[in-house]
Amino acid sequence: MALSCGIIGLPTSGKTTFFNLLTGSQAETSAWGSGKTTANDGHAYVPDERLDYLTEMFHPKKTTYAQLEIIDVPGLVKGAYQGKGGNDFLAAVRDADALAQIVRAFNNDEVLHPDGSIDILRDIETINMELIFADLQLIETRLERISGGSKKKMENPLEEGLLMRCRDFLEGEKPLKLLELNEEEREALKHITFLTNKPMLIVINVDENQYADGDYPGKADVEAYCAEQGYEVLVCSAKIEEEISHLDEEEKAMFMEELGISESGVSRMAKAVYTQLGLISFLTAGEDEVRAWTIRKGLPAKQAAGKIHSDIERGFIRAETVAFADLKQHGSMAAAREKGCFRLEGKEYAVQDGDIINFRFNV
Ligand SMILES: Nc1nc2c(ncn2[C@@H]2O[C@H](COP(=O)(O)OP(=O)(O)O)[C@@H](O)[C@H]2O)c(=O)[nH]1
Ligand SMILES: [Mg+2]
Incomplete structure (x- = not known):
């Protein structure tokens, strides 16, 4: 909503x-x-x-x-x-x-x-x-x-x-x-x-x-x-x-x-x-959909995952994260990965505005 x-x-x-x-x-x-x-x-x-x-x-x-x-x-x-x-x-x-x-x-x-x-x-x-x-x-x-x-x-x-x-x-x-x-x-x-x-x-x-x-x-x-x-x-x-x-x-x-x-x-x-309103966006990107998800500043990764689906929150393992600025600087996901810009964040990680996240989860 x-x-x-x-x-x-x-x-x-x-x-x-x-x-x-x-x-x-x-x-x-x-x-x-x-x-x-x-x-x-x-x-x-x-x-x-x-x-x-x-x-x-x-x-x-x-x-x-x-x-x-x-x-x-x-x-x-x-x-x-x-x-x-x-x-x-x-x-x-x-x-x-x-x-x-x-x-x-x-x-x-x-x-x-x-x-x-x-x-x-x-x-x-x-x-x-x-x-x-x-x-x-x-x-x-x-x-x-x-x-x-x-x-x-x-x-x-x-x-x-x-x-x-x-x-x-x-x-x-x-x-x-x-x-x-x-x-x-x-x-x-x-x-x-x-x-x-x-x-x-x-x-x-x-x-x-x-x-x-x-x-x-x-x-x-x-x-x-x-x-x-x-x-x-x-x-x-x-x-x-x-x-x-x-x-x-x-x-x-x-x-x-x-x-x-x-x-x-x-x-x-x-x-x-x-x-x-104190809102920020984290992003998800793939061939199906590129999307901004609205969260409150400072929300932990596990709860942020819940915005997408309660299963992802429940089965949360890691948030594979790259900052949009890093992606843009290196020009591609592959290049950003190679430069070590991908981080594996845990459930307490405070999601930042512009984080591109791929949630790993297990249900
Ligand atoms: N010249 C000028 N007219 C405007 C501007 N903004 C609104 N209007 C006009 O002012 C009138 C009132 O606008 P409206 O949006 O209905 O105002 P509201 O009563 O606050 O909802 C309309 O005729 C608009 O076209 C503006 O920036 N410049
Ligand atoms: Mg009016």
Whole structure:
């Protein structure tokens, strides 16, 4: 099951445009806010040049990239946490593993901004306050249940005090992911999924001129704010991405070179979400399939094997491993083997990003 990323932001910031680009969908976009009340849901492939390289080398029947589930929430408006805007938009991303917040920087007189002007920092703060309010509401509900409840004895004794600490922290307009908790405290709150505890990418949706200038209004302030709040900032242009998506490979390369783009924004976005989630890929390569397998950073080899099949985990003997970088340097599996780049790793080995693994097992 793929981990998920919820796309949030004000109406007409470009959320659905990015959703379509990431997932290859054709959900409706609108210059006035679509008035839609249901979320779009789709899958995005995480681009991986290593898989492209291995595909050239092995000519497999199929190539399987890592995937993320993407949820596009219809416009979040001020007061959404109270149910404003007609439905509970935030509920759709409550269970998402990460968030990507799209913020409008682009100028376009034909697309109405809900607040009538472009102000990037204001918009980020508006959305972040919605997330904070939603978490505060969750805390209040929980506290009421604990104090009024007959179940009090069953609650973790740490929880009530911790919730109050969380409330104070949120009232200081800071996301909960910045609150320092020890292992035990984290455990006591684990059953509550706070929105401000999720990794979040801030995606500034710029226009062609802003992209070319490498600048947008209020950039220094936006960067300072996001650094303080612990959010990674990505600058992308939905408009440029859309144009790229209609070109064939050759035209695409030319167009990107002209604009000085080394990698598409959608590709950078998918990768950034993946990294923020603490995910890495190990690879398998053969004539049937070249494939990326998603695991958490630091997962031991035996459990990584279980991603492929429970039999391989159960009967695990060794992980025959070569780093992608080593393979690439030597140009072929045979050459890499000859140079001693193949390692036989045991079950505790922490699998590294880009390891090409052949599991030896016995059932
Ligand atoms: N000029 C310009 N228009 C954009 C850009 N991104 C989105 N739009 C337009 O803005 C409108 C709203 O986009 P949409 O993706 O529906 O926004 P959403 O409400 O956040 O889902 C559509 O008409 C898009 O074509 C951009 O980068 N530049
Ligand atoms: Mg939309």
